[in-house]
Amino acid sequence: MSAATPETGYNFAYLDEGTKRMIRRAILKAIAIPGYQVPFASREMPMPYGWGTGGVQVTAAILGKRDVLKVIDQGSDDTTNAVSIRAFFARTADVAVTTRTRDATVIQTRHRIPEAPLHEGQVLVYQVPIPEPLRFLEPRETETRQLHALAEYGLMHVKLYEDIARHGHIATTYAYPVEVAGRYVMDPSPTPKFDNPKMDDCPALQLFGAGREKRIYAVPPHTRVRSLDFEDHPFRVQSFDTPCALCGAEGVYLDEVLLDDAGKRMFVCSDTDHCEERRADGHVGTGGMETAHV
Amino acid sequence: MLARGFADPVHDAQGVFRAVMEALARPGTVQPLAPRLEPPAPLTPELAAIALALADADAPLWLDAGLARSPAVAGFLRFHTGARITDNPDEAAFALVSEAAACPDFATFAQGTPAYPDRSATLVLAVSTLSDRDGWHLDGPGIRGSARLAASPLPADSLDRLGRNHAGFPQGVDLILAAPGRLAALPRSTRVTT
Numbered sequence: 001m002s003a004a005t006p007e008t009g010y011n012f013a014y015l016d017e018g019t020k021r022m023i024r025r026a027i028l029k030a031i032a033i034p035g036y037q038v039p040f041a042s043r044e045m046p047m048p049y050g051w052g053t054g055g056v057q058v059t060a061a062i063l064g065k066r067d068v069l070k071v072i073d074q075g076s077d078d079t080t081n082a083v084s085i086r087a088f089f090a091r092t093a094d095v096a097v098t099t100r101t102r103d104a105t106v107i108q109t110r111h112r113i114p115e116a117p118l119h120e121g122q123v124l125v126y127q128v129p130i131p132e133p134l135r136f137l138e139p140r141e142t143e144t145r146q147l148h149a150l151a152e153y154g155l156m157h158v159k160l161y162e163d164i165a166r167h168g169h170i171a172t173t174y175a176y177p178v179e180v181a182g183r184y185v186m187d188p189s190p191t192p193k194f195d196n197p198k199m200d201d202c203p204a205l206q207l208f209g210a211g212r213e214k215r216i217y218a219v220p221p222h223t224r225v226r227s228l229d230f231e232d233h234p235f236r237v238q239s240f241d242t243p244c245a246l247c248g249a250e251g252v253y254l255d256e257v258l259l260d261d262a263g264k265r266m267f268v269c270s271d272t273d274h275c276e277e278r279r280a281d282g283h284v285g286t287g288g289m290e291t292a293h294v
Numbered sequence: 295m296l297a298r299g300f301a302d303p304v305h306d307a308q309g310v311f312r313a314v315m316e317a318l319a320r321p322g323t324v325q326p327l328a329p330r331l332e333p334p335a336p337l338t339p340e341l342a343a344i345a346l347a348l349a350d351a352d353a354p355l356w357l358d359a360g361l362a363r364s365p366a367v368a369g370f371l372r373f374h375t376g377a378r379i380t381d382n383p384d385e386a387a388f389a390l391v392s393e394a395a396a397c398p399d400f401a402t403f404a405q406g407t408p409a410y411p412d413r414s415a416t417l418v419l420a421v422s423t424l425s426d427r428d429g430w431h432l433d434g435p436g437i438r439g440s441a442r443l444a445a446s447p448l449p450a451d452s453l454d455r456l457g458r459n460h461a462g463f464p465q466g467v468d469l470i471l472a473a474p475g476r477l478a479a480l481p482r483s484t485r486v487t488t
Contacts, residue, residue, distance in 0.1 A: 011304065012304045012305070012308075017303065017304060017307065018350060020307075020308075021307075021347070021348060021349075021350050021353070022352060024311045024315075024347075024348060025348060025353060025387070026412070027315060028314065028315065028318055028348075028416065028468070029412040029414075029468075030412075031315065031318045031319050031436070031481065032318060032468045032481035032482055032483060033411050033412060033463075033464045033481075033482070033483065034435045034483060036411060036412065036464055038412045039410075039412075061311075062308075062311070062312065062315065063308075064305065064308045064309065064312060065305060145409045145410075146409065148409075149407075149408035149409045150408075180435075181434070181435045181483065183463070183464065184464075201438075203438075205315075205319045218319075219435075220318075220319045220320070220435040220436035220483075221319060221320060221436055221438070222435070222436060222437060222438040223435040223436065224435075
């Protein structure tokens with residue numbers, strides 16, 4: 001799959017070598033201190049903040065000629081953000097790109113973890129808007145830094161408790177806080193909490209880049225990632241009443257798609273690659289959309 | 295004459311970085327590293343490659359006694375990295391150690407602070423043997439179950455040092471062990487036992 005013609009006049013993968021070294025040093029520290037947010041000198045990128053500048057910088061720093069890159073946005077390979085970032089690296093690094101999860105060596109993601117199990121040797125790069133899990137509870141960086149230094153995470157438990165007091169259950173459904181390797185509490189980025197269990201003991205290396213907030217953090221492979229909860233209110237993921245309307249998959253994260261003005265709707269896999277592979281294997285959902293796949 | 299640096303600075307540096315990243319992310323695995331460098335002795339090609347890939351004006355280097363004795367080594371590193379070479383181990387981002395058995399106590403290097411544990415040193419030790427089949431038992435982040443690692447020569451009290459280093463988590467130093475043609479790493483997060 002080739003997305004674009006290579007660009008000349010830029011260094012490999014756009015960033016200059018000095019910037020890459022700085023980001024690489026931050027990545028190494030992040031790996032050595034799982035879940036800790038390493039400050040880094042985030043650069044202006046040729047895309048606005050909020051479009052994945054942190055993830056793009058991490059990807060640019062690790063990418064090599066032999067890597068195969070996949071980019072997803074909310075599970076989808078073909079939305080604007082995914083297409084433009086994939087084309088960006090195809091043009092500035094001339095790397096091979098793919099939509100197939102298992103073929104990729106580097107997967108940059110916005111807000112989803114692929115449904116297909118990841119394997120050893122893969123790197124999952126998350127785009128992160130707000131890296132600090134305590135930020136909406138304590139706005140001062142000086143204070144949140146102290147709280148992390150002291151491993152003082154009572155505030156977060158109070159927040160989850162208040163959810164229970166108000167709603168009867170923990171109402172946080174995305175960016176659900178996790179404890180990494182028994183030490184740091186970390187924001188898994190705004191992935192649905194459905195994906196949290198996939199972070200635990202994951203064979204792939206997980207790197208997180210926040211461009212505007214200038215932070216990089218990491219979860220090494222096979223690391224304990226525990227979603228915060230209470231004994232009497234254990235962590236639970238979302239469940240869906242119906243399987244995917246296109247491929248019939250159960251136990252996957254579904255997107256709601258409105259079909260007309262009368263409120264007709266269907267639920268389909270958020271992970272487009274997973275859905276396409278299943279349909280290619282002959283799985284058909286009940287949505288009457290069999291013709292959607294050619 | 296000054297020895298040459300990377301033949302292909304962009305991709306050689308990326309390859310070295312990925313080997314170091316994989317080694318740190320999976321403690322106890324031995325990663326291949328075959329730098330095409332001929333640095334002045336006693337700087338090994340592996341130590342030189344890691345320095346060239348990661349050190350620069352923002353990341354000072356500290357050299358052990360064996361390396362500091364050779365003006366050619368300092369000249370090579372200064373020219374190719376632009377990094378400041380410091381005599382103060384507490385200031386170094388990377389410490390290059392050619393005589394690993396005589397490595398100073400890990401606590402003499404920057405440990406980071408409770409609020410900024412990342413402001414700590416990475417020690418790069420030249421070893422002659424490295425194996426993931428026997429030796430110490432490792433567990434911690436990056437390790438599926440447990441792993442093994444044997445390296446020599448290392449200081450006689452390495453196990454005590456590594457134990458103290460791990461006990462100080464999240465502060466502490468990270469170790470890269472570089473043997474001819476390959477490397478492994480022991481981040482501070484790894485628990486090392488006999």
